[in-house]
Amino acid sequence: MALTGIDIFKLLPKTNCQECGVPTCMAFAMKLAAGQAELDACPYVSDEARQQLEEASAPPIRPVVIGSGDTALKVGGENVIFRHEKTFVNKPGIGVLLDDGMDGSVLDDKLKKFTGIKYERVGLELFADIVALRESSGDANAFLGLIDKVKKAGVSNMVLMSEKTDILSEGVKAAKELKPLIYAATNGNCKDLGQLALDNECPLAVKGSSLDEVAAMTKELTDMKLKDIVIDTGATTLRQSFEDHIGIRRAALTDKFRPLGFPTIVFPCTMTDDPLQETLFASTFIPKYGGIIILSELEGHNLFPLAVQRMNIYTDPQRPMATTEGIYEINSPDTDSPIVITSNFALTYFIVSGEVESSRVPTWLLIKDTEGLSVLTAWAAGKFVADAIAPFVKKCGIEDSVSHRKIIIPGAAATISGELDEELPDWEVQIGPREAAHLTPFLKNWSA
Numbered sequence: 001m002a003l004t005g006i007d008i009f010k011l012l013p014k015t016n017c018q019e020c021g022v023p024t025c026m027a028f029a030m031k032l033a034a035g036q037a038e039l040d041a042c043p044y045v046s047d048e049a050r051q052q053l054e055e056a057s058a059p060p061i062r063p064v065v066i067g068s069g070d071t072a073l074k075v076g077g078e079n080v081i082f083r084h085e086k087t088f089v090n091k092p093g094i095g096v097l098l099d100d101g102m103d104g105s106v107l108d109d110k111l112k113k114f115t116g117i118k119y120e121r122v123g124l125e126l127f128a129d130i131v132a133l134r135e136s137s138g139d140a141n142a143f144l145g146l147i148d149k150v151k152k153a154g155v156s157n158m159v160l161m162s163e164k165t166d167i168l169s170e171g172v173k174a175a176k177e178l179k180p181l182i183y184a185a186t187n188g189n190c191k192d193l194g195q196l197a198l199d200n201e202c203p204l205a206v207k208g209s210s211l212d213e214v215a216a217m218t219k220e221l222t223d224m225k226l227k228d229i230v231i232d233t234g235a236t237t238l239r240q241s242f243e244d245h246i247g248i249r250r251a252a253l254t255d256k257f258r259p260l261g262f263p264t265i266v267f268p269c270t271m272t273d274d275p276l277q278e279t280l281f282a283s284t285f286i287p288k289y290g291g292i293i294i295l296s297e298l299e300g301h302n303l304f305p306l307a308v309q310r311m312n313i314y315t316d317p318q319r320p321m322a323t324t325e326g327i328y329e330i331n332s333p334d335t336d337s338p339i340v341i342t343s344n345f346a347l348t349y350f351i352v353s354g355e356v357e358s359s360r361v362p363t364w365l366l367i368k369d370t371e372g373l374s375v376l377t378a379w380a381a382g383k384f385v386a387d388a389i390a391p392f393v394k395k396c397g398i399e400d401s402v403s404h405r406k407i408i409i410p411g412a413a414a415t416i417s418g419e420l421d422e423e424l425p426d427w428e429v430q431i432g433p434r435e436a437a438h439l440t441p442f443l444k445n446w447s448a
């Protein structure tokens with residue numbers, strides 16, 4: 001936030017009415033400056049003050065939404081140069097390029113992969129987000145046919161690409177309800193495409209041969225009152241594009257240079273013909289500021305590593321990754337199957353569930369909410385202790401699923417076994433191995 005607490009205080013009503021939940025307007029201003037409060041918490045801010053505060057607190061990279069509804073892709077909105085300073089906010093969209101000159105079966109195959117390849121990891125679903133539709137045929141009907149095919153496949157996030165303004169206009173009109181990203185305004189057609197974007201309330205990409213040219217175009221478009229802009233720097237090599245992305249982020253955040261304060265779109269698919277190299281290029285732009293990253297193909301072997309990298313980079317480092325509390329059935333357990341309990345730290349869950357799964361022993365895995373802390377840390381913090389575990393065991397419903405009353409706790413938490421015995425008098429508390437890697441022999445030798 002550009003304003004200090006004192007600057008914000010000057011714009012507040014100064015009545016100290018406490019309706020915002022803090023004792024004074026000064027205290028609220030300080031919280032606002034620290035990003036610990038929302039302006040909406042004060043019902044008495046004047047419209048003029050609100051506008052000033054919102055402008056001053058707007059993120060230096062404007063957030064832009066492409067698509068509509070729950071699955072719309074939001075990019076930009078970033079506030080930091082390095083992820084460890086705070087967190088990155090909106091993960092980049094990963095997409096695939098479809099061309100209206102492609103053979104129908106090729107298009108069908110690419111669309112099938114786009115909609116079909118999904119992974120679940122740490123309770124999150126990983127998938128590609130957007131399809132870039134390129135007109136290369138010179139035939140408006142072919143382009144409209146491609147848009148129709150993609151819409152019928154249920155895809156709602158699109159980039160519509162054409163160098164021909166008339167064909168692009170027809171495409172935008174055919175998909176305007178989906179708010180596609182229009183690609184791309186250049187020096188020659190900036191005003192026309194700006195108007196097209198305004199008329200259809202769609203975001204617009206600008207493409208320049210240099211950052212100066214891009215900045216001049218975004219200035220022209222914002223003067224036209226178009227706000228939702230995405231930048232293509234026009235670079236065709238990894239090195240130039242990488243340098244451009246760094247330059248844009250620094251200009252927007254460090255120099256507060258608004259004409260470059262927009263998310264980007266980048267095409268690793270045009271930088272190389274080698275699929276492996278293309279994936280490596282794409283991986284460069286996940287931590288280094290790509291907004292939308294377009295690939296030539298979506299396959300498990302490129303989407304999965306990129307989506308996992310993206311998940312890791314765009315996870316808030318101040319919030320531990322956690323799995324949902326509950327009962328997880330692994331290998332189809334029955335009433336005589338063992339019950340293993342552990343914390344909901346995502347890594348713990350994945351290691352333990354992976355070991356149990358590979359043991360092939362039908363098992364009930366109880367995941368206790370420890371706010372994402374690992375077993376030992378949660379124990380030290382009082383979140384994986386007897387009087388927290390016992391109520392969960394009683395309430396979660398596991399007692400209705402088994403005929404025995406034996407529960408296996410992690411070896412690392414053996415110290416709680418005595419207290420847990422007292423809290424769960426009907427249960428036998430068993431101490432499991434310290435390392436998840438030793439679960440397989442432990443479970444194979446276990447009997448009810």
Ligand code: SF4
Binds near residue numbers: 012016017018021024
């Ligand atoms: S609600 Fe507004 S006016 Fe009241 S104390 Fe908070 S900041 Fe001040």
